[in-house]
Amino acid sequence: MAKTFRVGIIGHTGRGDYGHSLDLGFLKAPNCEIVAVADADRSGLAAAAKRLSAPKTFVDYRQMIEEVKPEIVAICPRWIDQHFEMARTALELGCHVYMEKPMCQTLAQTDTLVNLCEQKHLKLALAYPTRYSPKLTTVQEMIHTGKIGQLLEFRARGKEDHRGGAEDLWVLGSHLMDLFLALGGAPKWCFAQMTKEGQPVEAADIYPGNEGLGPLAGDAVSASFGMPGGVTASFHSVKQMQGNPSRYGLQILGSRGIIEILEGSMAEVHYLDDPGWSPGRSGKEWKRVSTAGVGKPEPLTDERYKDRHRLAIADLLAAIENERQPLANVYEGRLSLEMIHGVFESTRLGKPVTFPLENREHPLAVWQQNS
Incomplete structure (x- = not known):
């Protein structure tokens, strides 16, 4: 029987929102259970919780990760000035990551994320649909x-x-x-x-x-x-x-x-x-x-070929289970x-x-x- 992965969603309404609907990608994906959503904007959080049927909500994404302990964290906002801290927190707390592109603002930040993935034996995949x-x-x-x-x-x-x-x-x-x-x-x-x-x-x-x-x-x-x-x-x-x-x-x-x-x-x-x-x-x-x-x-x-994220999420799950890198992985993200x-x-x-x-x-x- 296929494993079901617990997923925590991070959005930020008004500052990148949920990207190109990364959250809905996990809602539709087989073998994924959305266990919580975090959004610093309370009205946006309420809307996301309803949209995703999320059982738990948080305004602080670190608190969400620490309390709910998801296996995968989806970093959805488009605004990349938030990406590094969100990804670093998720990786430091032992979570695999699926995130909106581009990965970060600087190469120093990407170097840190590469090192964390290697040290923690975690996978990071980027939302490059092609x-x-x-x-x-x-x-x-x-x-x-x-x-x-x-x-x-x-x-x-x-x-x-x-x-x-x-x-x-x-x-x-x-x-x-x-x-x-x-x-x-x-x-x-x-x-x-x-x-x-x-x-x-x-x-x-x-x-x-x-x-x-x-x-x-x-x-x-x-x-x-x-x-x-x-x-x-x-x-x-x-x-x-x-x-x-x-x-x-x-x-x-x-x-x-x-x-x-x-x-x-x-x-x-x-x-x-x-x-x-x-x-x-x-x-x-x-x-x-x-x-x-x-x-x-x-x-x-x-339908899975029409969705912007279903193929990427399936690849990430396979990468986790088979101990390989996702196609658009942390190394490729650093190179781009x-x-x-x-x-x-x-x-x-x-x-x-x-x-x-x-x-x-x-x-x-x-x-x-x-x-």
Whole structure:
């Protein structure tokens, strides 16, 4: 008989709420029992308790963990300035963690969480839905079997709405950094520039970011990453330059064609069998890709594939039971944050930077302090 895991939910109404409904993911997940919810906002706490049928409620998440002793803690708020203390508390008190992305504000914080996971033999998984998508496995197989020939380049863009630039890099770019890692491996270097109205940003341009992101600067980001095998990955975002339909997503370019993958638990994937990458010249057409293959109908249609968190939670439970790492684990979370910080550090120093970064604090905060 499958084990049932006791789950404690942490939200913060008005300061990141419950993220992209991480709480409801556990409500729907098999083999999970929500035993308590914590929220510093009392009205939000009452609403969450009703929504989740939670038997116990707390305004203090530490008290919840200490009294109820859940096996898994879900850290739901989107605002990342709270993530580190919430995750550290859960890990120190012996709980596995499922948390909203990005993991933390600084690399020093992620180093602490990695060490705690290792010391306590605990698992931490991040809510990157595409990392758990069976469509991602299909894309990985297409690359490895040579469907697009020799892998040459990754190209990604954020949503480029009012958050375009550094905020877009944090909020949406975080998903894309995780896809770079899943499909291309860990980068070796980063060379980036952040600009404001077309000019390189300076320390005086740094301002407090929205939603607890920490310091931000500029209205555009252009970044390149050196991936294994001589492949280059790029991320670009310009404020208020969004497309309709959105350009948000990743294109994987090879010597024989292109794969495009968007973000989601059943990510939309298209394939272009065109060595010239130009349908206007070749007459080739983009074809939809399912887990069954190019141009074939999707066989995976039940509810768990439509939910943003069910596949991730199932992977976390399997990782706990089988003593393996979750797919989007604490190490991958640190690497995706390192890529974001690599953009900031390269901008601060005005030159390429290599990984791992020597500076484990927030590069823009260091720049501002030293100016």
